[in-house]
Amino acid sequence: MKTTRLALAAGAVPLTALGGAWALQGAWSARLPEVVAVHWGTSGPDRSSTLSTLTGVTLGIGAALTLVTLVAVLASRARGSAVPRSAVGFTAGMAALPAGVLVGSMYAALDTTSWREAGSAWSAVVWALGLSVVAGAIAALVAGRTERRASPEPRDLPSAGLQPGERATWIGGGTNYPMTFGGLAVACGYGLLQVSLPDFDVMPFALVVLVVVLAMAATCRVRVRVDADGVALSLGLFGFPHRTLTFDEIASADTEQMTMWSAGGYGLRRGVGYTAFKVRAGEALAVTLTSGHVVKATVDHADRAAGLVNDLVAARQSA
Template sequence: MNALPHRGRAVLFGVAIPVLVTVAAWTVALTWLDRLPAQIALHWGPDGIDRVGPPSGLLTPMAVMSGVTIVALGTLALTVGRTSFIRRLVLALASGLAVFFAGLTLSLLGIQLDRTVAVGASLPSPDAWLALTAAVAVVVAVVAGTAAGRDPAQAALGPVHGEQLALTVDERVTWMRRVGPSRALMRWGGSGAALYIAFALWLAAITDSWYVAVLMVLPLPFVLTMLVWDVRVDTHGLTVRGAFGWPRQHVPAGEVVGATVRTVSPLGEFGGWGLRASANLDGTVGVVVRGGEAIDVERSGGRRLVVTVDDAGTGAALLNAVAQRARHRSTGGSTEGADG
């Protein structure tokens, strides 16, 4: 198995930065213990503080969440990431969540310094600090994901596996399809989104916190970019783009080991719909907006891209043909011996 690319970046953004941020935050938190009341606010309700307890009641769960996140994502950062999508996702989560938990801990403690706290009492709202924490965490996550690095070029060797369309030497063929969710998924998904937004607004109203609604609704525009995809196979390989041009997944023709057609179960294999990593993070990335027929592309370096799309057989056969042509051009040899 090939070594994971960009190992140093995985250590930096997946382990070092999360540990340093967490240690710095907890160093500050521990120096604040003498300035905290014996009983601090542990939970806020619509009418203010509704539960108090010793500082350990807040610090213990925050320590557990931070520690579990660091260990789990740090382990993933060092063991997965064969594809840029998975690598970017893991490193973004590792750095971003470390900043978020650190800021959350300091925000909830900071508003209680040198104060007397009791059930029913009011405190300065933490919303502004929580919003700042979320914004900084997102920025850090974006930086970590961007800096995770692109996949290095890894030429596939040997004959291409799978059925191939018959192409002449100079023939140029392009295959394109637009794929979206099924009507049933659109109907249920739309109803679910409406209920989710209503719940977010209701929760914000009863807690008197606009921050709650913003934080809950913020991911929805990103989710919308995952609903419709344009799939294209041409001389350059396979390219899959969201309807707005982003996100984008590309498999160069020279890195195609072979493309086949198979049936995909979005929930069973990828845990949902959209741009997904397989449940076992083995280097498989899926663009899955519905169940059923899909192009399954095996790439060099132990990577794989799965795309649910109509007429997948034609797309796979053309991709195999242009991949074999790419082999022929790179080696100056014959395309004989290809499977299919």
């Protein structure tokens, strides 16, 4: 049932918008010139296209976007991921945007004989964005509430075997080495290019390279410390963002396997019911809070960290 709703939201809603634009083009054909304005400058329309070309291009792009959206949504659903209704609404709205562009251009050209007589750009923009927003809102409504993922089968939680009176700390982390050295390689490559080609005007790319290197540095490593105070997590070489979970808010801890696509990518990821400090695929520490929210971190030997968290939670409850 949920899959049908998602398919309707991601596929049928944008297709309806595209079909509506197509029908409107047929209904207005007698009132439209053969060539319509497609771009406006400060002094009015400055670029044009034949109506048939504009119709073909916009509806073609819209159909392609709809297909991509539909496949992505159904694939996420098939993988068991929660598909947020906001994401469905946004992507369906984007897929319907070309239909809005077509309707906007046609509306501006209504009852004119030349594309230069086209009306205000604002009416075209309002039609384009308006149709997109309405389609997105309808898709979000059709998609319905976001389903939380079903809880895994209950099993014994890991333990580090901490005895009463013992103190312990677990300090560890996970590193994405390709990302770490990739940032370095990008910086070195750019430096070499700049030195070897002094006439080559590559300085404008320095900012892009800097952003790439900083992004890689900020997400190449995650560090976790578990001790009597709680669980401290930090991301990247700069240790930011960081978060400390106290045992007042921790219910339990376990491990899980994350794939490259889990949580939608690398870095600090937020989704329905979880926050992930993710730098690689593979084993991850998953700390469940009393609120039901799960905080994940892709660290090596996560079972030992989870075991210590559970032992410290149990010790606190028995005290």
